[in-house]
Structures are given as C-alpha cells and as structure tokens.
Amino acid sequence: MTLSPLRPLTTLATAALAVLVFSGCVAEARGAASAPPTAAVDVADRGAPPPPAAESAPPTIAGPIDVDPAGFTSEVVAGYVFSAGDADCQIQPGGSGTEPSFGCAIGAGQQWAWADTEFADECAARTEFGCRNGLVVRGSASPEPRLNTDADFGGYHPDVELASTERIVVDSVSCERDGAGVRCGNSESGHGFTLSATSIEAW
Numbered sequence: 042m043t044l045s046p047l048r049p050l051t052t053l054a055t056a057a058l059a060v061l062v063f064s065g066c067v068a069e070a071r072g073a074a075s076a077p078p079t080a081a082v083d084v085a086d087r088g089a090p091p092p093p094a095a096e097s098a099p100p101t102i103a104g105p106i107d108v109d110p111a112g113f114t115s116e117v118v119a120g121y122v123f124s125a126g127d128a129d130c131q132i133q134p135g136g137s138g139t140e141p142s143f144g145c146a147i148g149a150g151q152q153w154a155w156a157d158t159e160f161a162d163e164c165a166a167r168t169e170f171g172c173r174n175g176l177v178v179r180g181s182a183s184p185e186p187r188l189n190t191d192a193d194f195g196g197y198h199p200d201v202e203l204a205s206t207e208r209i210v211v212d213s214v215s216c217e218r219d220g221a222g223v224r225c226g227n228s229e230s231g232h233g234f235t236l237s238a239t240s241i242e243a244w
Contacts, residue, residue, distance in 0.1 A: 125223035146175030146195025
C-alpha cells in the first residue's frame with residue numbers, strides 16, 4: 042500500500058495543536074491560581090445608614106421675673122412706686138369699685154416733644170395746666186398726658202429700681218423694663234404705653 046505524503050504533516054499539525062491547547066489550559070489554570078480570591082460583601086455587613094442629624098432647637102428666651110409688689114411701697118406716696126430706666130412710675134391699685142391706675146414720667150433728659158406725638162393738639166389746648174413729662178392711665182380709659190398739676194404718677198423719684206429682668210404686677214396692671222425705658226399696660230382694658238427719654242408711644 043502506498044502511503045500519502047500528507048499524513049506526516051497532518052500528524053505533526055495535530056500534535057502541535059494539542060500542545061498549544063494544553064499550554065493554554067496550563068496558563069489559564071496558573072492565572073486562576075495566582076489571582077487573589079474576591080471576598081463576598083454582604084450588604085447587611087455594611088450596616089444601616091446613619092440617621093439624619095436632628096435640627097437644633099431655637100434658644101429659649103426667658104421672660105421677666107415677677108417681683109413682690111410689697112417691696113415697692115413708700116411712706117411718701119400711695120400705691121407702688123419704682124424707677125425703670127429713664128422713667129419714674131407709680132401704680133395705684135383698685136378697690137371698693139375703683140379700677141387700678143398707673144403712670145410714668147421722665148425725670149431728666151427728655152428728648153421728645155408733645156408736638157410730635159398724637160397728643161399734640163390736646164397739649165396745645167391746655168394753655169393753663171399744660172402737659173408734663175409722662176403718661177397716665179386712669180382705670181379703663183386711654184392713656185393721657187400727665188398734667189402740670191399731677192403730683193402722682195412720676196412726680197416722686199423712688200429709691201427702688203425695677204431691673205431689666207423683672208416685672209411688677211398689681212391687679213390687672215403690669216410694668217416691665219423696655220430698653221432704656223418702661224412698658225406698662227392693663228390686661229383688662231388693653232391700654233398701655235412705652236416711655237423713655239427718647240420715645241413715647243400709647244395705645
């Protein structure tokens with residue numbers, strides 16, 4: 042039988058292919074063996090996300106401290122008297138069917154004028170008695186200018202002063218410091234005022 046000359050070439054090609062395949066497998070196996078193992082990450086191991094930061098609460102502003110009115114009496118005038126910044130004040134409590142009254146006046150350094158207030162016409166008409174340096178609230182009436190004939194409601198300069206953190210309450214009337222001056226009002230009538238050497242306002 043005559044042998045074909047192509048058979049040795051085919052045999053060699055087959056053998057070479059087998060070597061290449063084997064080498065590739067070996068290299069792949071070596072690469073797989075040398076690669077570091079990949080650690081499985083469990084989502085649960087990461088933990089829950091941190092809670093949102095709580096909003097800070099606004100600062101608490103403390104209100105005035107109510108004082109004992111008994112510490113604001115005088116043997117010279119009736120009721121309760123005190124100074125509050127620029128103003129000297131007096132509260133007369135109600136009783137026997139009367140309502141409480143209160144008023145304050147600027148002792149020195151007054152910079153406002155009646156002509157610039159809502160009482161301009163009223164004070165201009167009071168040619169005989171005139172308007173003085175403060176306001177008075179009698180009972181449930183609206184505030185009115187303190188007259189030159191008024192000895193009360195700021196005519197006496199007391200020794201005791203209402204501190205900036207304090208408030209005095211007598212019946213339905215309360216007064217407290219307001220900057221360099223004072224703020225007084227009647228909770229039942231709703232009338233009151235603020236008064237200092239530089240400003241005056243009534244309601």
